[in-house]
Amino acid sequence: xxEQAPIVIVLAPLFGALLIAFVGIxxxxxxxxxxxxxxxxxxAATVETFRTVLARxxxxxxxxxxKRLQEGDGISIGIEYRxxxxxxxxxxxxxxxxLLVAIYSRTRVVADTPDRVPYYYMLYLLLVAGLAGMxxxxxxxxxxxxxxxSSLTSYALIAVxxxxxxxxxxxxxxxxxxxxSFYLLGIGYLYIKTxxxxxxxxxxxxxxxxxxxxxxxxxxxxxxxxxxxxKMAFFPLHAWLPNAYSYSPTTTGALMAxxxxxxxxxxxxxxxxxxxxxDYSFRATPGMPLHWSNLVVTLxxxxxxxxxxxxxxxxDLKKMLTYIIxxxxxxxVGGAWLANEKGMTGAVYHIVSxxxxxxxxxxxxxxxIARTGQSRIEGMNGLFKKxxxxxxxxxIGALSMIxxxxxxxxxxxxxxxxxxxxxxxxxxxxxxxxxxxxxxxIFFRIFEMAYFPKEVNEAEPACFDPDAHPLETLEKTPxxxxxxxxxxxxxxxVLGVFNYTIVQWIASALQSLNFFxxxx
Amino acid sequence: MEFFEQLIIPKFNYWIYVILxxxxxxxxxxxxxxxxxxxxxxxxxxxxxxxxxxIGVKEGANIPILDHxxxxxxxxxxxxxVVAEFANPLPHVLMLTAIVVGVATLGLALAMSQKIYRAxxxxxxxxxxxxxxxxxxx
Numbered sequence: 001x002x003e004q005a006p007i008v009i010v011l012a013p014l015f016g017a018l019l020i021a022f023v024g025i026x027x028x029x030x031x032x033x034x035x036x037x038x039x040x041x042x043x044a045a046t047v048e049t050f051r052t053v054l055a056r057x058x059x060x061x062x063x064x065x066x067k068r069l070q071e072g073d074g075i076s077i078g079i080e081y082r083x084x085x086x087x088x089x090x091x092x093x094x095x096x097x098x099l100l101v102a103i104y105s106r107t108r109v110v111a112d113t114p115d116r117v118p119y120y121y122m123l124y125l126l127l128v129a130g131l132a133g134m135x136x137x138x139x140x141x142x143x144x145x146x147x148x149x150s151s152l153t154s155y156a157l158i159a160v161x162x163x164x165x166x167x168x169x170x171x172x173x174x175x176x177x178x179x180x181s182f183y184l185l186g187i188g189y190l191y192i193k194t195x196x197x198x199x200x201x202x203x204x205x206x207x208x209x210x211x212x213x214x215x216x217x218x219x220x221x222x223x224x225x226x227x228x229x230x231k232m233a234f235f236p237l238h239a240w241l242p243n244a245y246s247y248s249p250t251t252t253g254a255l256m257a258x259x260x261x262x263x264x265x266x267x268x269x270x271x272x273x274x275x276x277x278x279d280y281s282f283r284a285t286p287g288m289p290l291h292w293s294n295l296v297v298t299l300x301x302x303x304x305x306x307x308x309x310x311x312x313x314x315x316d317l318k319k320m321l322t323y324i325i326x327x328x329x330x331x332x333v334g335g336a337w338l339a340n341e342k343g344m345t346g347a348v349y350h351i352v353s354x355x356x357x358x359x360x361x362x363x364x365x366x367x368x369i370a371r372t373g374q375s376r377i378e379g380m381n382g383l384f385k386k387x388x389x390x391x392x393x394x395x396i397g398a399l400s401m402i403x404x405x406x407x408x409x410x411x412x413x414x415x416x417x418x419x420x421x422x423x424x425x426x427x428x429x430x431x432x433x434x435x436x437x438x439x440x441x442i443f444f445r446i447f448e449m450a451y452f453p454k455e456v457n458e459a460e461p462a463c464f465d466p467d468a469h470p471l472e473t474l475e476k477t478p479x480x481x482x483x484x485x486x487x488x489x490x491x492x493x494v495l496g497v498f499n500y501t502i503v504q505w506i507a508s509a510l511q512s513l514n515f516f517x518x519x520x
Numbered sequence: 521m522e523f524f525e526q527l528i529i530p531k532f533n534y535w536i537y538v539i540l541x542x543x544x545x546x547x548x549x550x551x552x553x554x555x556x557x558x559x560x561x562x563x564x565x566x567x568x569x570x571x572x573x574x575i576g577v578k579e580g581a582n583i584p585i586l587d588h589x590x591x592x593x594x595x596x597x598x599x600x601x602v603v604a605e606f607a608n609p610l611p612h613v614l615m616l617t618a619i620v621v622g623v624a625t626l627g628l629a630l631a632m633s634q635k636i637y638r639a640x641x642x643x644x645x646x647x648x649x650x651x652x653x654x655x656x657x658x
Contacts, residue, residue: 086648139612148621152628159632164655167648171631174548177561181568184618188568191611192575 005052006061006081008045009091010133012038013098017125024118026320031121035102038125038355040411042132043095050088054505059083060138070330076198077224080157081377084349085509089502090135091268093217093355097258098128100487104363105251112249120160124255125151140187140275141197147183147231150263151176154256158248170242171401175489179230185304187222189216199274212280223275228271232264233294234333237327242376245325246318250366252317257325257362258355265332265351267346272336282339294425296337301431303330308438317365317375320442321358324401327435328354334431335416338423341510346407353408353495360397360488364390367481373473382453390477391450393489398443400492400516408495415503533574540567554633554643558626565622569615576611584609 024031053059059082066078082089105310109120130150138142155176159169191197194205212215226237233241241261245253272281282293307327314320332354335347367390368383371374383393400409404489413432420429439506495502528535540563547560584606633643640648 141617145617145621146573149624152621152624153524159635163639164652166632166639167652170554170629170632170636173625173632174557174561177565177625178545178548181564185568185571187609188572188575 002048002052002059004084005045005048005066006059006136007063007262009042009049009095010129010423012045013125013132014127015346017122020118020125022119024247026386028117030104031118032106034043035121035125036099037347038407039095039099039102042128046088046095046132049083050085050092053083053085053088057084060468064453070158075196075201080198080200081143082200083134084267085505087135087266089348089352089505090263091132091363094131094135095261095353096491097355097359098131098255100484101212101251101255101363102357104254104366104481104484107474107478108249108366108481111260111370112251116160116196120251123153123157124129124251126150127157134263135266135267138199138274139197140190140202142200144180144184145189147180147267147507150260151180151231154252154260157252157256161248161252164243164250165247168240168247171242172240175230175237177350179227179237180229182223182230183227189220189223193217193220193293199270202275203277206414207277214447217276217280221271221280224271224275225268228264229333230421232261232268232333232394233326234329235299235306235326238303238307238329240321241326242319243324247433250369253360254362254366256350257321258359261325261329262332262351265329265336265347268333269347271337273344278339279343280339293337296424297334297425297428298336299331300337301425301427303327304334304428304431304435309436312442313436317368317377317380318362318376320367321361324439324442325358327438330468331413331416331432331435332343334428335419338419338425338428340419340423341507342415342422343419345503345506346412346419347408349408349415349499349503350412352494352502353412354490356488356495357373357397357400357407359513360393360485360492361490363400363481363485364394364397367477367485368394370474370481371477377446377449380450383450387477390485393485395447396489396492398446400496402439402443406496407492408499409492411496411499428462526625528630534571537567537571539575540564540570552645554645555630558629558633561629562622562626565618569618569622572611572615574616576608578607580603581607582607583607 016034019034019038020031024034048338061081061083062076063079066076068076077496083441091506091515105427111115113120127150130148133146134150139144154168155173158172159166162168187197190202193211194202196202196205201296206217208280230237231374245257248256271279304327307323307325307330310321314323325463329352332347332350335343335350337343360421365375367387371387371390372379372383396407402409403409405411412438417432418427420426420432490500526577543565544560544562544567548557548564551560553555582605586606636648637643640651642651
């Protein structure tokens, strides 16, 4: 593949979806093999691209060979794909997670949506194509189109779930459209001022013409931030997320929860770093009483505390996890806005580790639902005895969420706390520690129940939406579910052990993006 | 009067798009009926399309189609192609994509509202929510 690898990352799932449309609808048995093949190809291309990036730095791919007007500094007229180590890491996460969830889905999709298997896999592949494209593209409008592709498919993937899922998907459509439209509007304002759509070029034009003080650019930055915040469920804008993820089919939740919010956080970082520039993002604005970075870090502290408290009050495992995601979004937004290199590094590292923690926990909960037919915390009574391996993987995921070494959750939290101290944002540090304690309470409550079964009269009947799932419980965990779960659990430890390498990769990308600790 | 001359009249396209967008947004957030919410969503998206279309317009400009013997940089009848004579096609082309996205979103959301109607027998949000409260769920 070599030089063409970046395009294969996006095209493999896209053409896989088309192939299912032609072949899979007639031969249902071929849907899963096609999906797995497309995702494996995408993963191989991602690995190849990432190796190239490590060897020789940023990898620029010109779609259709449209060269820049003048070699070097001219503006680009075509769409560019640009991979550095940060986007390479996010692409690796997307490819790996989607492949693992596809393996996991073998029995689940047939059980959840028996008559719509081909359509489900088509949407699944399109969602992966959209997410990968968003990460890799360097064109602001192209990003909008791919954002809408991934949103549209995720609305549909959620809506095929239980009875309640349709209404939550509908709310997600409303919120998601507002978010994407804000993003589009922001790009419009940038285009008015700069006349270009390539992210690097937008930044170059802003710098060259000294447009940073222009109200249009200010409006554009606010609109784009609001758009991505809605899409990533940043705390006051989070209302769509818990229902959408918890009522969706198991596979959808396991695919979307690790990926969608993390990719949006990557987009936010991309906008801060590449389009507006760190100088613009972190500098105090003359004439504005608030310091942007202080404001956002305060908001994210509130998000962390609120997410943790709401998670503690839930009795349903899936719901609880969705609120933990909201708290985790606060970690990453806060880390990115701490205005120092450590914080940005920690935020990117947390994108990677949080994706796998969420994946591990969602897969484990999926297995628990498949085995016990419900997802209430009360239903976990004595579960260690019934399914020790699944619960062991769940424990690794939970410990990583709490932040115990040697799991990656500890190291990402370590970097974020260190960055918070360095920046003097004590409320952020406090919120991080508070959230770790909350997670400990949440998960040890579950461990206690699952490890030391209480003698209770039969657990109350399943509350997991009776009319959507014919609650057939499996006697044995199928290996197609157990293997991805264990791979994700082991990945958590591997990521933790190799955290230094990963952080070095991230730091090298931040250097090539001209990161400097913004003074003051 | 000065306010009108300086802020409203030269920038009327922005005013119109903001007003339309706010109408749409209010409908999306405040209306009770799901289909009314979707109508609001359509207005919201159309407002943004209007914004983009209006920024490509130039006064006295022509449609952006060049004769084949009028390639940029070449001399035609003694005059090179003047960019100011043509409307900016790029925002308009971008909006073709945005229109398609809007139609797809609307279609998907209408299909969902149909499914909601089948499940709950109503499209009024508070009726649906009161039905959900009765269900044994978290």
